[in-house]
Amino acid sequence: MATVSVCQYHRGGFSFENCKRNALLEADINKLGFSSPAARKTGTTICGVVYKDGVVLGADTRATEGMVVADKNCSKIHYISPNVYCCGAGTAADTEMTTQIISSNLELHSLSTGRLPRVATANRMLKQMLFRYQGYIGAALVLGGVDSTGPQLYSIYPHGSTDKLPYVTMGSGSLAAMAVFEDRYRPNMEEEEAKRLVRDAIAAGIFNDLGSGSNIDLCVITKGKVDYLRPHDVANKKGVREDKINGRPETGNYRYKHGTTGVLTKAVTPLNLEVVEESVQTMDTS
């Protein structure tokens, strides 16, 4: 006798059906010689340091799409709340949206509690969200700010682990930046020294890592004041072409001194031309 077996679908939890489909699709595409689009990543060097009066956050400004620079001057230091800012490395869309979502939730939370939000709260919210997505949201963040408990700095990894430290670096250029920090960091630095240290750490990332480049943005957060310095340092000035005539750059200088060519004869012929009235009527486009 035939028995009917009922197949129970596994409810709840994650479903990874699409991963198998995606793997097959990618294999097929590669066979045809194409490659599937790469998510735009921020390559990146980001870092932060706790100093005497607060925190200094720093970031480069290059966004890459594979091996091409997609944005030469993107902003990687995101606003979370008036006293908390967050630098983001990894997938550009993920860092942008994650920080916006947490910023929005934190504002509501702040209105509900009637208090200025704490850095630890933002950290909790971010880590719980990233853990929920099990690392699929590719956002590696450096969160810093000053609240009633004092200045704090956290590094947050895509899988949801966090570390509370006096100095942190993230992104592909993090090793270069960390080398600078490990050499020159001291506790309780003055503001100028801290800014110089962060600037130098990001510069190390920019010049030694291919995924980082362009300018250096800084954000200095103290009790009651935030200095968003964008750009703080244009580390890579774009070169100017040799010559500019009427504002338009010319390739090379082809001007010769008067008298270089000798004049043998000169004949002037006036041309009688009809001047026609010209009026321009723009087409109506909306």
Next chain:
Amino acid sequence: MFPANVSTLNTYNDLYPDWTQREVSTGTTIMAVEFEGGVVIGADSRTTTGAYIANRVTDKLTPIHERIFCCRSGSAADTQAIADAVTYQLGFHSIELDEAPLVQTAASLFREMCYRYREELMAGIIVAGWDPRRGGQVYTVPVGGMMTRQPVSVGGSGSSYIYGYVDSNYRAGMSKEECLKFTAEALALAMERDGSSGGVVRLAVISEQGVERQAILGNQLPKFSTV
């Protein structure tokens, strides 16, 4: 879990080295010892992403309640999330009871979570603390979600190197100072041999009087062979 042929879509690139994509692991050596009147717990301080040390001063001894701690090993994200969840649950339970929670309760909560989600998690945890009913206790909850009480327990990737040392040097009825020395030396030996363990040795003593924490920095670690 994942089928073996799923590739990380287009993420391999010379521009983004290995450690930007690897999950953060606590590599680790962790240890806990019971003594008359309390427990001594210890851990190294290294967190790695692949070959890069993401945090060289990690605190892997996490307070769950006033006199209950857990030592974390495995995936940093998983263990932090589990510890946060259990801290919440135990705090709630303690308020309901209006008395200090038992170490066994904390260990059970860890076991529940680690066993239920064993396929998704990578967490090896040692729960240790003091409660008025049974004094100092050490419970180990390794990967997979088993729970058992042991007088001395080691865990993490570095533990493999010190099973021999621990088995031969542990005696029942050691004093607090002897336990501290025993733990510090065992951890130092493991850190010497295991690449994923290192940094400083963090120790804590939990007893009826409360919690005393200390750290042994690199140059003060116990030394053994001069080779």
